[in-house]
Amino acid sequence: MDQFTLNLIVVGATFALYIGIAVWARAGSTSEFYAAGRGVHPIVNGMATGADWMSAASFISMAGIIAFGGYDTSAYLMGWTGGYVLLAMLLAPYLRKFGKFTVPEFIGDRFYSQTARTVAVACLIIASITYVIGQMTGVGVAFSRFLEVDNTTGLLIGAAIVFFYAVIGGMKGITYTQVAQYVVLILAYTIPAFFISLQLTGNFLPPMGLFADATSTGEPLLTTLNGLLADLGFSSYTQQSDTTLNLFLFTVSLMIGTAGLPHVIVRFFTVPTVKDARYSAGWALVFIALLYLTAPAVGAMARLNLINTVYPNGTTEAPLAYDQRPEWVQKWEETGLLKFEDKNGDGLIQYVADKDANEFDVNRDIITLANPEIAQLPGWVIALVAAGGLAAALSTAAGLLMAISSAVSHDLIKSQINPEISEKGELLSARIAMAVAIAVATYLGLNPPGFAAQTVALAFGLAAASIFPALMMGIFSKRINNTGAVAGMLAGLIVTLVYIFLHKGWFFIAGTNSFTDADPLLLSIKSTSFGSIGALVNFVVAYFVSNATEDTPEEIKALVESVRTPRGSGAAVDH
Amino acid sequence: MASQQDNSAYWSKNISIIKGCLIVWFVSSFGLAILLRPLLSGIKIGGTDLGFWFAQQGSILVFLVLIFFYAWRMHKLDVEFGVDEE
Numbered sequence: 207m208d209q210f211t212l213n214l215i216v217v218g219a220t221f222a223l224y225i226g227i228a229v230w231a232r233a234g235s236t237s238e239f240y241a242a243g244r245g246v247h248p249i250v251n252g253m254a255t256g257a258d259w260m261s262a263a264s265f266i267s268m269a270g271i272i273a274f275g276g277y278d279t280s281a282y283l284m285g286w287t288g289g290y291v292l293l294a295m296l297l298a299p300y301l302r303k304f305g306k307f308t309v310p311e312f313i314g315d316r317f318y319s320q321t322a323r324t325v326a327v328a329c330l331i332i333a334s335i336t337y338v339i340g341q342m343t344g345v346g347v348a349f350s351r352f353l354e355v356d357n358t359t360g361l362l363i364g365a366a367i368v369f370f371y372a373v374i375g376g377m378k379g380i381t382y383t384q385v386a387q388y389v390v391l392i393l394a395y396t397i398p399a400f401f402i403s404l405q406l407t408g409n410f411l412p413p414m415g416l417f418a419d420a421t422s423t424g425e426p427l428l429t430t431l432n433g434l435l436a437d438l439g440f441s442s443y444t445q446q447s448d449t450t451l452n453l454f455l456f457t458v459s460l461m462i463g464t465a466g467l468p469h470v471i472v473r474f475f476t477v478p479t480v481k482d483a484r485y486s487a488g489w490a491l492v493f494i495a496l497l498y499l500t501a502p503a504v505g506a507m508a509r510l511n512l513i514n515t516v517y518p519n520g521t522t523e524a525p526l527a528y529d530q531r532p533e534w535v536q537k538w539e540e541t542g543l544l545k546f547e548d549k550n551g552d553g554l555i556q557y558v559a560d561k562d563a564n565e566f567d568v569n570r571d572i573i574t575l576a577n578p579e580i581a582q583l584p585g586w587v588i589a590l591v592a593a594g595g596l597a598a599a600l601s602t603a604a605g606l607l608m609a610i611s612s613a614v615s616h617d618l619i620k621s622q623i624n625p626e627i628s629e630k631g632e633l634l635s636a637r638i639a640m641a642v643a644i645a646v647a648t649y650l651g652l653n654p655p656g657f658a659a660q661t662v663a664l665a666f667g668l669a670a671a672s673i674f675p676a677l678m679m680g681i682f683s684k685r686i687n688n689t690g691a692v693a694g695m696l697a698g699l700i701v702t703l704v705y706i707f708l709h710k711g712w713f714f715i716a717g718t719n720s721f722t723d724a725d726p727l728l729l730s731i732k733s734t735s736f737g738s739i740g741a742l743v744n745f746v747v748a749y750f751v752s753n754a755t756e757d758t759p760e761e762i763k764a765l766v767e768s769v770r771t772p773r774g775s776g777a778a779v780d781h
Numbered sequence: 782m783a784s785q786q787d788n789s790a791y792w793s794k795n796i797s798i799i800k801g802c803l804i805v806w807f808v809s810s811f812g813l814a815i816l817l818r819p820l821l822s823g824i825k826i827g828g829t830d831l832g833f834w835f836a837q838q839g840s841i842l843v844f845l846v847l848i849f850f851y852a853w854r855m856h857k858l859d860v861e862f863g864v865d866e867e
Contacts, residue, residue, distance in 0.1 A: 280836035284810045287841045291806050294848045295799045299855075413838055417827025426828025444829040446818070453815055479866045481859070484852035491848055495841050502837040770792050771864040 209585050213352045216589035217596060220390050221367055224383045224600075228371030231379045236629050239376030239636055240307040240612050241475045246381055248482040252489025254381045255473045257388035257601035259286075259464075259490070260497055261337070262344025265391055265598035269577070270570030272505030273512075276443040280502075281453055285460025287491060287498050292465040292674075294487035298474040300681045300769040302483035307475065309468040309609075309673065310617040316680040318762060319688040320622065325695050327617045329672045330468045333665040334606045335647070337469075341603040342651025345596060351541055351575065352592035358652060364600060365648040372604045373640050380604045381476060387597035392496055394594020398578040398587050399500045402507050405581060412503030420510075431506055434513050437521035439559035443506065449730045459737035463666030466674030469602075469609040480772035508573045511580045516557040516566060525554045534579035543569035544576075607647065611640035667706060667733075671698035671740025679748055681770070684763045686752045694748025702740030709733035791862040798854055802847050809835060809843035 233239040246254070264286070272279045304312050310330060314323025342361055349360025371379045396412075403415030407427055420430040432442050441447055448456075464470065473490075474483045515532065516525050528546060538544035545567040546555060557566040575595060578587045615636035620627055627635070672695045679686040679694070686694075710733060711718040723732045731739070768774070813821065818832025826834045859865035 277833060277836065280814060280833075283837055284814060284840050287844055288806065288810050291802070291844050291847055295802060295851055416837070417829075417834065419827075428828035428833075430828075432828070444833050450815060454811060457811065457815070481852070481856050481866060484855060485849070488845065488848035488852055491841075491845055495845055498841055499838060767788060770795075771788060771862075772859050772866050773864045775866055 207585070209588060210354060212585050212589040213592050216586070217353065217593045220386075220593045220597065223386055224367060224371055227382045227386055228375045228379045231375045231382045233374070233376035233378045233633075236307075236633055236636070238378045239633055240616065241472075242376075242378040242381045244476060244478055246476040246478075248477050248486035249489050250385055251381070251473060251477050251482075251486045252491075253388045253493050254384035254476075255470065255486070255490035256493030256497075257384040257391065257597070258473055258605035259470055259494060259602070260388075260391065260598055261602035262341050262595070262599040264497065264501075265395065266344055266347070266574050266595050267571050268574075269501050269504040269508060270573030272502055273509040273573050274570050276441070277446055278448045278453065279505075281457045281460060283498055283502060285457045286464055287494060288457070289461040289464025290487055290491040290494070292461060293470070293474075294484055294491075296678050297465060297471060297674075297681070298483045298487050299480045299772070301471060301677070302474050302477065303480050303769045303772060303775050305475075305775060307472075308612050308616050309471050309677070310613055311621075312680065313673075313676050313691070314617070314621070316762065316765060317676075317686075317688045317691040318759070319692060322676070322688060322692050322695065323617060323621065325692060325699075326673065326676065327613045329668045329695075329699065330613050331610055333467065333668045333673075334469060334610045335643075335650070336665045337467075338603055338606045338610075338643075338647045339650045341599045341606070342647055344599040345603070346651060347541070347543075347571070348575070348592055348595040348599065351537070352589075361648060361651050364596070364603075365644055365651075368600055368604050368607065369641065369644050372607055372644070373637050376636065376640075377472075377476060377608055380608055383604070384601045387601040388493060390590075390597040391594040391601075392493070394590045394597070395497050395504075395574075396500055398581070398583055398591060399504050399507075401583050401587070402511070402577065402581045403503060406507055406510065412500045412507075416503040416506055422514075427510070428506065431510050431513075434510070434517075434521050438513070438557065441559075443509070449724075452724065452730050452732055452735050455731060455738045456735035459666060459670050459735050459741075462674045462741055463670040463737055466669035466672075466677065467665070468613075468669075468673065469605040471677075472609060472612070473605070478776075480775045504574065504577065508577050508580065511577075512568065513557070515580060516555050525556055527554055529553065531555070532579075534576055537579075538572055538576060541572075543572045603647065607640055607643045610643045611636050614639040614643075664706060667702045667737040667740060668699065670737030671702040671744055675741050675744040675748070679745065681766065683752075684758060684766045686748050687755060687758045689755045690748040690750075690752030693751040694744040694746075697747040698740040698744030701743050702736055705736040705740075706733045788862075788864070791858065791864060794858055794862075795855065798851065798858070802851050805843065806847055810840040814840055 237243050268282060301312055310323045310326035313326040345364035346357040346361040349355055350357045371383050399412040400410045403412040404410040406420055407415040407418040408421050409415040409418045418427060419425060420427045423430045428444055435443060474486060477483050477486050518526055547565050549565050555566050556563055558564050575591060578591055615632055619635050620632050676691055676695050708720050709723055724730045814832055814836035821832050822830045824831040
């Protein structure tokens with residue numbers, strides 16, 4: 207059976223599974239649509255959170271980022287997992303006790319302010335839409351490479367699948383399809399990693415293999431890799447290249463951004479109790495860690511395999527001739543994500559650090575997808591990786607679309623435009639909002655704005671600078687009032703946006719920027735790291751403005767008191 | 782129904798548990814993996830040093846232990862103060 211047929215069978219089977227689950231888990235009430243009826247087991251929710259959280263960026267891009275970035279990219283590993291510690295201790299249990307449906311709803315109620323709620327809705331929609339564009343383009347890449355359809359067709363098929371289970375099933379349908387998608391994506395990620403680790407080190411566990419001896423040299427894998435990189439003029443894999451200050455702030459930004467992303471927080475509204483919310487965060491991290499502990503090994507091993515492919519007789523001998531390149535190189539050349547330019551006309555592939563002499567340009571996004579082919583693994587593994595990439599992108603897209611549609615139907619329509627709306631009407635408007643959000647996301651996926659790559663920084667920056675501090679202060683302080691919270695959120699938001707715009711151009715228009723990233727004048731703090739400073743500004747402004755204005759009313763103090771203790775969480779189930 | 786007094790004692794106990802956990806959280810990631818890495822570079826692990834291991838493996842394992850510890854400890858505290866869910 208050829209590779210294409212195999213891909214088609216495996217991807218087709220997983221899609222049939224998702225649709226089957228969607229039909230089984232239809233949502234009949236707003237509680238089921240927004241919060242899956244609050245009946246999700248904490249382990250099941252942990253798994254769904256894992257799929258919700260691990261996006262095309264985690265599955266497709268992260269190993270490539272690590273492969274080419276080495277030690278500095280540990281910020282992603284620590285940031286995207288350490289955020290769950292903050293979520294488990296500072297946010298999730300109390301927000302579950304609060305027992306409503308959306309993140310802006312808590313901010314609106316706690317700060318007794320429609321303005322605060324509207325600011326939260328705006329942040330949520332901008333962060334989620336920018337995030338969803340990346341998922342849609344990921345779906346397009348996976349489809350066009352593995353199913354040999356063009357990008358547009360691939361994206362439309364993906365959108366149709368999400369439409370089907372998200373609109374019918376709401377949070378309930380999304381939860382159970384995410385569980386299935388988690389299983390697909392984790393198998394697809396770890397199985398090739400087991401094979402590769404075994405090939406390179408003799409140890410089949412990738413996290414152990416990363417620190418084991420390479421069978422080819424008898425020296426540690428990382429020493430071998432550093433040696434090859436040095437021969438070709440690349441910087442060392444294990445050395446720090448970034449400044450310590452920027453590395454520190456970037457990790458903080460990713461952590462608090464993770465804890466503040468609404469599509470992750472709402473997953474903890476679906477479990478029955480506060481106790482379950484705490485444990486569920488732990489289970490979520492267990493399922494996430496399976497991928498995140500494997501990713502650094504995949505990255506280092508892929509870099510090693512890549513060099514060994516180009517220099518089959520070692521870096522001191524002549525590299526591979528272009529007309530003898532393996533089939534996977536030819537396949538990826540067709541997508542434009544891998545390029546060869548014979549600068550010195552010798553017909554050999556020179557892969558070196560020097561930009562003028564380098565002839566081999568590898569897009570880091572192909573590392574995970576091409577990995578099983580580079581390591582010459584069997585066809586079914588390659589097909590599984592294709593299905594895994596699609597599962598990662600679709601599950602995150604569905605979670606984001608859920609967060610957007612509930613913000614529109616619950617926080618805008620029900621709360622501000624038509625409070626008299628019936629439950630049936632709200633459910634219908636949530637489904638319409640979901641359909642519109644999918645259409646917008648598909649359009650943006652087909653016509654990605656030029657700044658698409660930079661917007662992930664924007665999503666994390668917004669979540670870190672506005673949502674996380676507002677939620678935390680709402681729970682841990684009784685003194686922060688409506689004026690303080692709104693002033694803090696706006697201040698955090700504005701300084702972060704201005705800092706990003708100063709580096710990336712105003713509203714991402716090229717050429718209007720005043721700085722390039724890591725300007726020594728700004729202490730080499732990159733725009734992607736600034737969410738942490740924005741959060742600090744938010745905290746400070748909210749504190750001083752609140753203390754200068756009147757105290758919070760008694761009923762708000764009672765509300766804060768009530769979210770702090772678990773007893774009575776059951777009442778929220780039927781609200 | 783727990784009294785107001787009980788709740789504030791419960792809350793300050795929760796805060797001190799969180800503080801303890803977050804100190805470990807900080808040391809295992811920002812501390813050992815970033816700020817203290819140069820000091821610990823003498824401790825070798827598989828071709829690199831302890832700081833690198835903490836940056837790519839150790840910190841994540843510590844995070845896992847912390848969350849489960851917190852969930853277990855807080856449930857115990859809930860029962861102690863009679864604010865658990867029946």
